[in-house]
Amino acid sequence: MAHINENYGKLPGSYLFSEIARRTAAFAAKHPDADLIRMGIGDVTRPLAPAVIEAMHRAVDDLAAAETFHGYGPEQGYAFLREAIAQGDFAARGVSVDADEIFISDGAKSDCGNIGDIFATDNVIAVCDPVYPVYVDSNAMAGRAGDYDEASQRWENIVYMPTTAENGFCPALPEVPVDIIYLCSPNNPTGTVLTRDQLQAWVDYANECGAVIMFDAAYERFIVDADVPHSIYEVPGAATCAIEFRSFSKTAGFTGARCGYTVVPRALVRGGQSLHDMWNRRQCTKFNGASYVIQRGAEAIYTPEGTRQVDEAIAYYRTNAWLIKEGLEAAGYTVYGAVNSPYIWCKTPEGMGSWEFFDRLLSEAAVITTPGAGFGPAGEGYVRLTAFGERTDAERAMERIGALG
Amino acid sequence: MAHINENYGKLPGSYLFSEIARRTAAFAAKHPDADLIRMGIGDVTRPLAPAVIEAMHRAVDDLAAAETFHGYGPEQGYAFLREAIAQGDFAARGVSVDADEIFISDGAKSDCGNIGDIFATDNVIAVCDPVYPVYVDSNAMAGRAGDYDEASQRWENIVYMPTTAENGFCPALPEVPVDIIYLCSPNNPTGTVLTRDQLQAWVDYANECGAVIMFDAAYERFIVDADVPHSIYEVPGAATCAIEFRSFSKTAGFTGARCGYTVVPRALVRGGQSLHDMWNRRQCTKFNGASYVIQRGAEAIYTPEGTRQVDEAIAYYRTNAWLIKEGLEAAGYTVYGAVNSPYIWCKTPEGMGSWEFFDRLLSEAAVITTPGAGFGPAGEGYVRLTAFGERTDAERAMERIGALG
Incomplete structure (x- = not known):
């Protein structure tokens, strides 16, 4: 008998997102217009x-002829992309990361x-609170979280590090021993960043x-402040x-195309084993x-053209973020994030609950946020709130919220 | 301290493949011509x-305009592909698998x-011997294999089921209780298949x-015999x-493009839990x-055109396989597989070891096989031997092996 x-x-x-969808659908049903x-x-x-589109078209054509066909590629990724990254994301900033x-x-x-594999x-896991749920759920699945407590909404074996306005959105070093620490900067969901000194x-x-x-x-590509590292290896x-x-x-619009990367330094050793070699074995x-097509796009x-074009898209979202921040502040709200990030973290008014404020923005301004x-x-x-939308939508949303009074 | x-x-x-590469490189260095x-x-x-190339080009163009852009898709895959598969790979064969x-x-x-997640x-794992190494290694990484014994080349907690000419390449049901059984048909590496009755x-x-x-x-697309199921759900x-x-x-040449799928039936329940829901949670x-681009290609x-074109490529490889089988048999070798598979499993002559025979084919015929x-x-x-190559190479290789005497 197989055991689960x-x-x-x-x-x-x-x-979270199913409940948002449910409330939104209920509102839309009541107010079809x-x-x-x-x-x-x-x-x-x-x-x-x-430039990305052109590269992907060329790569698709490569797969159309026997002479240029690409079958299995390296499990670690093609050298052309690993070297472009080592140069463009690291060497260009004076950071030494090998391809x-x-x-x-x-x-x-x-x-x-x-990576938990x-x-x-x-291991004792430490996460920021609030947190991107994947860090928590993937560790819970692997048995590192113990049991979940509905009342506190916390897992018994996970160390939660409050990351709030009170501590400037930089969690304090844990008071109990922890083994694996998840940090995200610029942060999802708060849009705040860790400075060089904090990191x-x-x-x-x-x-x-x-x-x-x-x-x-x-x-990282949303960072504008000079004292905010783009990479922890700075x-x-x-x-x-x-x-x-x-x-x-988020940096180049690949949510549907799918590509990312992970850096595991050769110098990273635990228990006498190279984590680089372990991750390599895991991936192999x-x-x-x-996909070859997507790696060519990346x-x-x-x-030079790709960099310029991607920077333009980032600038578009960044302007949205600033516009949302200014709009909310003009309407009297306290706002965090937005400067180095596509995320705007807005304090609810007068101690209102986040679902209550979500409902208010939905019902009175028809603006959907995330509690x-x-x-x-x-x-x-x-x-x-996120800046990943049309400029006109950001402007209209802020007009509506400003008019709520 | 993080524990590995x-x-x-x-x-x-x-x-395996690094040793093949080493021996091949040594031979090539000695015989540069x-x-x-x-x-x-x-x-x-x-x-x-x-048809796949055209679809990928169209999908790349979709990502080039805001009106047709695709960001995050469903973690389970797009409905257009899931439904095409449910129809083309299952309903068309009278098998009921829902999208x-x-x-x-x-x-x-x-x-x-x-899937081990x-x-x-x-769980006690059972695998065929010989076997595609991923089944074994991924379970060993997860702690299901115990310790590895160099002498027997076996993991202490894995049940190995010999799958050889002696049992017609259908492993006997295990004599000890096992919980998870890996079966591969058409088989890698032997090229043999399990019939309906055996399955x-x-x-x-x-x-x-x-x-x-x-x-x-x-x-599965290499299957020609009517009594060999294409899907276990037959x-x-x-x-x-x-x-x-x-x-x-292997069915449509996507080794570089990257796409596949897994069927987890709703009826599959263990320990009171739906494995379908568990896998869905894992994937989410x-x-x-x-990738959207690759799913459109798939x-x-x-x-109709895609099916015809893919069948042509499969027919090309299949003809290679038959030609290799005939060539080896004409040279006096005993051969398995090849009929419903791109793999040809060739018995070494007179009890010769598989590395020894590999060396002989390399040094005397300049043909690279896998021991x-x-x-x-x-x-x-x-x-x-594999049929995934040029027709002329298959023909020339058989001429050389035939001439060895």
Whole structure:
């Protein structure tokens, strides 16, 4: 008799986006003429850069002729892309990451979820609260979270680090020993960032106690402030304690095309084993490389035209973010994030609950947001708005919210 | 201090293809003018079908304009592809598989490796010997294999089922209780198939004891014999005991494009839990869907032109396989597989070891094969040849082997 992984039965329903959809559908049914503006989901809307489109067309044509056909590629990704990344994302910023420390994949969600394979199940996991749910759920599935407590909305074995306005959205170093620490900067959902000094403190802590930092830099291209590192490897000591996840989803519009990468430095060793070699073995056994067509598209992001075109799309979203921030502030709300991020983290007025504020924005302004409580208990009292939409929608949404009074 | 997954340290080196490469390079260095014919690696060489190429170009263009842009798709795959598969691969053969039981992915290797996530670590795994190494290694990584014994080349907790000429390449039902059984038909590496009656015996066994069959049908499109099921769901009772893995890699040349799918029937329940729902949760948490561009390409395989074009490529490889089989038999060798498969499983002459025979074919005919011993102890005494190459190479290789005497 086959035995199932009992940890799956402990997972609470993935309630957030289905509940948003349910409430939105109920509102739309009552108000069929309502002109809904969706600022809830973090998905891009701008088309791919022309340089990327051209590269993908060329790659498709490569697969159309025997002479240029590409079958199985390297599980770690093609050298052309790994080298473009090493140069464009790291060497260009003075950061030393070798092409062979870069593992191309179909996206950061896969890597964030699968990286747990190379760690034992008895590690203590620390996450920020609020948090991107994949870090928590993937560890719960692997048995690292213990049981879920409905009342506190927390897993018994996970260390939650409140990340709120009170601590400037930089979690305090944990008071209990932890083994694996998830950090995300620019942060999803709060849109806030960790400065060089703040990251240095985390790197020093991890090196001291042997913890490993899982650094999610999926939104790095939105950074404008000079003292905010784009990569954790800009911080001395990170190569011996950190794995970094990157994605082309938000930086270059690849949410549908699918491509990302993970950096596992050669210097990262635990229990006498190279985590680089372990991840390589994991990928060679359980992954067959990202699509050739998509890797060629990703390579084009690093050409001069590709860079310029992608920067234009980022600038478009960034202007949306600033416009939303200004609109909300003009309407009297307290707002975080937005400056170095496509996410705007808005404090609810007068201690209102985040679902209550969600309902108010939906019913009175027909604007869909994401309740902060959906990202963890410390997200209560906030809603998240995203800048991934049309300029006119951002403008209209702010006019409506401003008019609420 | 982060703790690593200690099971990785138990894995023997992945020796097979690197050793083949080493011996080939040594031979080529000694004989720089040698005209090597590669029949070792199971990778396709024909270009993608024109209908697939056109569909991919159209999909790339969809991503070039805001009006037709596709961001995040469903984690389970797009309905257009799931429905095309349900119709083309199942309903058309009288098999009832719902579109919502089909999970699209970036390939069967990912799914074969990741499916273990939903099972407990204490399941007893049964595999054929010889075997596709992913089944064994992915379970060893998850702690289901115990320790590896160098002498026997076997893991202590895995049940090996010899699959050889002596039992007609159909493994006997295990004498000890097993929980998860990997079957592959048409088989890699032997090229042999399981008939309807043989599969029925396995399905009945699994339903009786509650085991789950992992059925790898990556090569189904090569089947020509009427009594060989293309899907395990052609066999009554399979929906309550089997998960099926399919790939577009070998059927439609997608080894570089990357796409496959896995069927988890709604009727498959263990420990009171729906394995369909568990796999859905796994994919939603740790996967973000296959590329839109590639899914559109896969959809085109099911159009009338796509079907015809893909059948032509399969016919090309199939003719190669038959030609290799005839050539080897004419040279006096005993050969299995080839009829319903791109793989030819050739008995070594006079009890010669498989590495010895590999060396002989390399040094005397400049033909590269794969030693059967690399797929498990019961593969000793065989080499594998593949039909995925140019017709002229297959012809020339057989001429050379025939001339060896």
